[in-house]
Amino acid sequence: MRSGIIFLLILTITLSTFAQKQTVTSFHYKDVPFTEFSKDVQTRTGIKIWYLDEWVKNIKITLDADNISVTEAVREALRGTGLKVSEWNNDIILTQTEQLITTLPEYRQKATAIDNSDGQTELSDAEERYLTGRRSAVTETIRIGRSGGRITGPKARITGKVSDNETGEPLFNATIFIKELKTGGVTDLNGFFTILLKPGKYNAIIEILGYEKKNYLLEVLSDGEMKVSLNKAVIQMKEVVVYGDRQMNMKAKDPGLEKISMKAIKELPMMMGERDILKVSGMLPGIITTGEGSSGLNVRGGSSDQNAFYINKIPIYNTAHLFGFFPAFNSDIIKDFVIYKGHIPAQYGGRLSSVFNIITRQGNRKRITMHGGISPVTANIVLEGPIKKDTASVLLSYRSSYSDWILKKIKDASIRESSANFNDFSAGVNFGVAKTQIALFAYHSYDHFKLSDINEYDYTNNGASFSLSRIFSPILKSDFSIVASEYEFNTTDKQEVSSAYSHGYKMGHYEFRADLKHLLSDVHSLDYGLDFVYYKLSRGKVTPFGIESLRVPVDLGEEQGLESSVYISDSWDALPWLNITGGIRYTLFSALGPKTVYTYLPNSPIDTRYIADTLEFGNLKTIQNYSKPDFRIAVNIETDPMGSVKFAFNQMNQNLFMLNNTITVAPNTQWKLADYHLEPSRSNQVSAGVFRVFGKSGFDASVEAYYKLTDNYPEFKDGADFLQTPQTETTVLQGKQTAYGIEFFLKRSNRKLDGWVSYTYSKTSTIVNGVNDWEKINNGKEFPSNFDIPHSLNMVFNYHMTRRLTFSSIIAYQTGRPITYPVSIYYIEGVPYLDYSERNAYRIPDYFRTDISLTLEGNLRKQKLLHSSFIVSVYNLTGRENPYSVYFRNEKGRIKSYRYSVIGVPILTATWIFKLGNYASD
Numbered sequence: 076m077r078s079g080i081i082f083l084l085i086l087t088i089t090l091s092t093f094a095q096k097q098t099v100t101s102f103h104y105k106d107v108p109f110t111e112f113s114k115d116v117q118t119r120t121g122i123k124i125w126y127l128d129e130w131v132k133n134i135k136i137t138l139d140a141d142n143i144s145v146t147e148a149v150r151e152a153l154r155g156t157g158l159k160v161s162e163w164n165n166d167i168i169l170t171q172t173e174q175l176i177t178t179l180p181e182y183r184q185k186a187t188a189i190d191n192s193d194g195q196t197e198l199s200d201a202e203e204r205y206l207t208g209r210r211s212a213v214t215e216t217i218r219i220g221r222s223g224g225r226i227t228g229p230k231a232r233i234t235g236k237v238s239d240n241e242t243g244e245p246l247f248n249a250t251i252f253i254k255e256l257k258t259g260g261v262t263d264l265n266g267f268f269t270i271l272l273k274p275g276k277y278n279a280i281i282e283i284l285g286y287e288k289k290n291y292l293l294e295v296l297s298d299g300e301m302k303v304s305l306n307k308a309v310i311q312m313k314e315v316v317v318y319g320d321r322q323m324n325m326k327a328k329d330p331g332l333e334k335i336s337m338k339a340i341k342e343l344p345m346m347m348g349e350r351d352i353l354k355v356s357g358m359l360p361g362i363i364t365t366g367e368g369s370s371g372l373n374v375r376g377g378s379s380d381q382n383a384f385y386i387n388k389i390p391i392y393n394t395a396h397l398f399g400f401f402p403a404f405n406s407d408i409i410k411d412f413v414i415y416k417g418h419i420p421a422q423y424g425g426r427l428s429s430v431f432n433i434i435t436r437q438g439n440r441k442r443i444t445m446h447g448g449i450s451p452v453t454a455n456i457v458l459e460g461p462i463k464k465d466t467a468s469v470l471l472s473y474r475s476s477y478s479d480w481i482l483k484k485i486k487d488a489s490i491r492e493s494s495a496n497f498n499d500f501s502a503g504v505n506f507g508v509a510k511t512q513i514a515l516f517a518y519h520s521y522d523h524f525k526l527s528d529i530n531e532y533d534y535t536n537n538g539a540s541f542s543l544s545r546i547f548s549p550i551l552k553s554d555f556s557i558v559a560s561e562y563e564f565n566t567t568d569k570q571e572v573s574s575a576y577s578h579g580y581k582m583g584h585y586e587f588r589a590d591l592k593h594l595l596s597d598v599h600s601l602d603y604g605l606d607f608v609y610y611k612l613s614r615g616k617v618t619p620f621g622i623e624s625l626r627v628p629v630d631l632g633e634e635q636g637l638e639s640s641v642y643i644s645d646s647w648d649a650l651p652w653l654n655i656t657g658g659i660r661y662t663l664f665s666a667l668g669p670k671t672v673y674t675y676l677p678n679s680p681i682d683t684r685y686i687a688d689t690l691e692f693g694n695l696k697t698i699q700n701y702s703k704p705d706f707r708i709a710v711n712i713e714t715d716p717m718g719s720v721k722f723a724f725n726q727m728n729q730n731l732f733m734l735n736n737t738i739t740v741a742p743n744t745q746w747k748l749a750d751y752h753l754e755p756s757r758s759n760q761v762s763a764g765v766f767r768v769f770g771k772s773g774f775d776a777s778v779e780a781y782y783k784l785t786d787n788y789p790e791f792k793d794g795a796d797f798l799q800t801p802q803t804e805t806t807v808l809q810g811k812q813t814a815y816g817i818e819f820f821l822k823r824s825n826r827k828l829d830g831w832v833s834y835t836y837s838k839t840s841t842i843v844n845g846v847n848d849w850e851k852i853n854n855g856k857e858f859p860s861n862f863d864i865p866h867s868l869n870m871v872f873n874y875h876m877t878r879r880l881t882f883s884s885i886i887a888y889q890t891g892r893p894i895t896y897p898v899s900i901y902y903i904e905g906v907p908y909l910d911y912s913e914r915n916a917y918r919i920p921d922y923f924r925t926d927i928s929l930t931l932e933g934n935l936r937k938q939k940l941l942h943s944s945f946i947v948s949v950y951n952l953t954g955r956e957n958p959y960s961v962y963f964r965n966e967k968g969r970i971k972s973y974r975y976s977v978i979g980v981p982i983l984t985a986t987w988i989f990k991l992g993n994y995a996s997d
Contacts, residue, residue: 101141102148109134112152120145126169129465130158133509155221155296172215216292217301224297230271230597232298232549234510237266237281240304241996243440243465245507247411249283249305253293257651258597264434265512265544267552271597281305284336298549307995329656330709330723331417331762331779333359337409343871343883344928344948349453350406353394356431358869360779360818360833361416363862363889370395373862374416375760375781376814376839377428380733380746386433387503387516389538390584392562392746396476396497396522403520403536407446407457408472408501410436417762417781418709418723421644421658422590422604427727427758427785435516437505438468446990452478467506474499497522510546515539522742532742534564550594558586566743567620575620578798582746583611598648602658608638610731610748617798632801635667635695636748638730644707652713660705664730664755668692672751673802680849681752681804690751699751703728718767721779725760732756732789734797734807745797752804758785764818773826780817788812790843790852793914808852810843812860830872830883839863853914859893861915866890879932884925891919897963897970909963909970919961920974925952935994942996943989950982 100119104112109131113124122145136152143151149167150160161168161175168175219233220226237249245266252259253270255277260268272295282288286305293301333356340355356372357364363373370393371379384391386404394403416429423430436459443460455474462469475498482493499520506513520536538560545553563581568574590604614631644658672690679685692698705726712720734745749755764779787809795806816837823829839862844855852858867889874882893915900907928948933939951957956979963972990996 100143100145102138102143102152103140104136104138104152107136109136109152112136116145116149122166124149124167124169125163126158130169130171155218155224155299157218157301215290216294218294218296219301220295220297220299222296224299226274226297227548227550228271228596230273231295232594233270233272233293233295233301234299234546234549235260235262235268235270235301235303237262237268237283237303237305239286240306241441242438243461244437244468245512246283246286246305247434249281249286252280252282254278254280263552263592265507267546269549269552269594271594285338329415329418330711330721330764331361331415331781333362333414333416334412335359337406337411340406341930343873344885344926344950349401349450351402352406352409352412352433353402353431356414358831358833358871358885358887359414360820360835361781361816361837362414362429363835363864363867365399365862370399372429373864374414374429375783375816376812376837376860376862377783377785378733378860378862380731380735381426381428381729382431383423383426383429384431384433386518386538387435387514388540388542388556388558388588389516389518390558390560390586391518391536391538392560392582392584393534393536393742393744396499396520397478397495397524398742401453401476401497404433404499404518405455405457405472405474405501407448407455408435408470408503410434417725417760417779418656418707419725419727420602421642421660421705421707422602422606424606424640424642424660424662424705424727425608425638425729425731427729427756435501435503436470437514438470438503440465440468444991444996446988448986448988450984450986452476452481462504462506466508467504470501470503470505472499472501492527494523494525512542512544514542514544524742529568529570531567531569532564533566534742535562537561552592554590556586556588556590558584558588560584560586562746564742569620572621572623573625575624576617576626576798577620578617578743579615580743580745581613581615583609585609585611600646601643602646603643604641606638606640606642610634610636610638612746612748614745614747614801629799630801631745631798632670634670634748634750636730637665637667639663639665654711656707656709656711658707660707661702662705662728662730663700663702664728664749665700666698666748666750667694668696668698669694670698670750672698678847680847683800683802683805699749701728701730701749701755703755703757717770718765721764721766723760723762725758725762727758727760728755729757730755734791734803747803750804753789753807754787754809756785756787756789756809758783760784773823773829775820775822775824777820778817779820780815782815783813785812785814788841790841792852808843808845808850810841810852812839812841814839814860828872828874830870832871833867833869835867836865837863837867838865856913858914858916861893863893863915864889878935881930883928883930885927887922887924889922891921891958893917894919894961896961896972900970919958922957923953923955924950924957926950927952932994937993939993941989941991942994943987946984946986946988948984948986950984951978952981954979954981 117123134156138148138152140148140151146160146162146167153160159170159174161170163175220231235251237246238244239246246262247264249262250259251268251270260270262268274295277293279291279293280288281303283305286307289303289305335355340350340352343355345351345354353372354364356362361375365371372382373379374382384394391403396403412431412433414429414431419430438459440461441464445458447456453474453476457472459468459470476496478495483491501518503516517539522534524532540556540558542554542556547553561583565579567577586608588604588606593601595601612634614633617629619626619628640660640662642658642660644656646656648654670692673686674688674690675681676685676687705728707725709723710721714720730749731746734747760781760783762779762781764777766777768775788811789807790810792806792808797806816835819834820831822831839860840857841860842857843852845851870886872884876882894917895914896912896917897909898912899910901910926949928946931945933943956976958974959977960975961972962975963970
């Protein structure tokens with residue numbers, strides 16, 4: 076009896092379960108959120124649907140079906156979404172990639188599987204597939220769009236996003252490559268890419284330097300979206316070379332573009348242990364540094380003020396701490412930086428020589444993490460983590476110096492009583508949801524320097540940017556930004572008691588820009604937008620300092636200007652081996668009041684003694700308008716699979732410049748706007764080059780030549796003093812500058828011994844030859860520019876002795892820069908006067924320096940709380956006294972020359988760098 080009852084219960088349960096799995100019913104829904112659909116299914120049938128909310132939050136169900144099972148209904152409802160439907164214990168499970176494996180594969184032993192020699196058996200195909208599971212080499216399928224869905228044009232437009240699987244941070248410059256079509260796309264700053272494909276199936280490879288390559292089978296049904304997360308390639312047992320960023324590929328990158336991975340920068344020896352991307356930039360062809368203890372770079376013959384520096388779209392007007400010994404921003408937060416010095420995209424303007432575009436990391440969206448470093452004179456720390464996991468993140472960075480303890484140990488009393496310190500802070504918040512990305516970044520830096528009781532400097536950079544990026548459709552992306560940047564300094568000069576003074580200066584840069592990218596086809600895209608910049612300069616007052624100072628007070632006044640620009644750029648793959656990029660940027664600059672402007676007598680020097688009239692301009696009244704179109708074009712011709720030839724033509728206008736009669740950027744260097752008398756500078760540059768990669772050897776090479784002609788180049792009169800008068804036109808003349816050169820670059824990457832060698836031969840000359848004698852400099856003769864460096868050779872080597880130990884070395888040589896020497900002395904009524912040579916007729920001695928460093932990484936265990944690395948470096952290993960300048964004194968009627976060297980001894984530095992997590996953690 077009992078056995079019969081048990082049998083009936085088992086039969087009843089089995090039939091009930093069978094009936095439940097085979098339940099058929101009717102489903103009628105229209106635009107119902109999936110969550111409501113799921114609840115309704117459970118209420119009506121008792122079958123629960125398991126899923127993650129983020130997978131279905133944007134899915135709405137439209138279904139009209141009768142006599143259909145629940146499983147079939149769910150599959151039909153989710154068709155085209157990429158979600159997989161599986162049955163499990165009478166419920167339904169949704170997954171994103173593959174269906175659940177609910178049974179073991181059938182075992183079939185092959186006759187050939189038995190090998191009597193060693194007794195091992197071979198697995199069946201089913202077993203092999205089961206045990207293999209989801210290895211990285213196995214191709215995963217991504218279904219894009221839905222059957223019968225919308226297709227815009229002849230091809231489906233696919234928008235994708237690539238992110239870091241560990242941190243959730245978008246990956247910039249990751250590539251997606253479609254094998255069948257030999258084409259693909261590249262992700263932008265927010266990790267998005269757009270490609271156009273006809274409906275069908277394609278094999279795709281997604282990769283980026285430092286991450287595991289992923290293979291996918293794309294099943295394209297209609298317009299749609301896809302998301303991909305990549306894992307870091309941590310410890311590879313075999314060497315893997317990945318070309319993830321097109322601009323890191325010598326053959327494919329734009330003409331005149333330079334880019335170095337942050338990994339390479341971290342390995343190089345640096346003075347005081349500080350990693351400085353700007354100093355490393357000086358190791359590249361066509362870029363010259365001005366020496367130790369100075370800031371500023373000279374790019375292809377241009378002056379320091381002809382370079383634009385941006386960090387997250389914030390312009391930085393003084394890029395150095397402590398006169399150039401340290402960078403103005405923490406290199407630990409930098410994700411990517413690009414230098415444009417040949418073809419400059421049409422979205423950039425306002426500088427003649429180059430654009431340095433620095434992008435910081437967005438912060439870890441998965442977990443809280445921290446890293447930093449300590450050296451003998453500085454310390455920094457970076458903290459980052461999610462505000463809302465996978466959606467919003469924050470990144471904080473702080474850096475400070477404590478160098479006074481070194482100064483106290485120096486015997487020289489004037490230095491022992493000096494003080495030098497700086498700090499900088501940055502904060503970034505990034506928020507991303509669906510097709511919208513919001514980024515807020517703020518930056519602050521402060522420097523204080525006091526040289527005994529002689530000089531005192533304080534200068535500050537402040538900036539903030541707000542960016543809103545939106546994908547309107549698979550073919551249209553937008554980026555809107557609001558930017559504010561301020562630079563100010565205060566100087567007290569007490570060197571001469573009778574002429575001691577104090578001076579304060581402030582400059583504001585306030586900008587709105589809109590940038591749009593329009594994908595017309597898979598071989599044709601447009602970039603266009605507009606840009607408005609409002610400048611406000613308070614040049615300050617020069618006032619006497621101390622009761623004994625005889626300095627005459629001078630009010631240098633204020634200036635305002637509005638720079639308005641529109642641009643459009645067209646990139647076209649005209650042929651499989653030919654890419655043409657053309658663009659135009661039109662800029663209108665308006666110098667604005669309030670201002671008092673003097674006009675001068677005709678055929679007379681521009682001097683306050685010859686004022687003819689006075690013009691008064693009210694607040695925001697236009698003083699002068701300047702407008703010019705800038706044309707840009709770049710041609711990339713692929714000559715063979717390993718090489719290319721590139722040509723570029725670039726026009727640029729510059730509406731502001733520095734009042735500086737030295738080659739370096741000093742803390743008290745003033746910026747000045749074009750005005751009634753001083754016109755904007757304008758340059759035309761042409762360049763051409765040959766670029767090659769050498770396959771498995773790891774070598775890349777390029778040879779590129781350029782010629783640049785600049786009009787209205789500002790050159791300063793002999794003895795110009797920019798603190799004596801607000802009438803700058805009395806101290807400045809404008810002429811022509813010519814620069815030309817040839818650059819050689821040989822690089823080896825991803826090898827036990829890698830690095831690069833760069834050599835540049837260049838000439839830069841200036842001529843100011845007006846009609847009258849007072850409109851000439853150097854008697855109207857052409858003369859070498861202050862930064863004319865004919866020969867520059869830089870060698871960078873990294874030897875990876877083991878996975879944990881790296882030896883690095885830098886060897887730098889360059890020709891001495893031009894200088895004007897006194898050649899004789901004469902007396903007038905017994906008073907000696909120096910007579911100088913023609914301008915820049917001589918040169919200071921050549922520059923040579925060797926640096927070395929040894930980097931030791933901590934152990935490479937995966938599971939660890941903290942990873943450390945130690946860097947020991949020696950700057951100026953040979954102790955060479957490289958002259959920074961040469962100066963002269965009249966001593967007892969005789970001219971004596973002296974060389975001034977900033978660094979004349981080897982400097983040994985030990986730096987400790989740490990971070991939470993293992994070697995590969997961010």
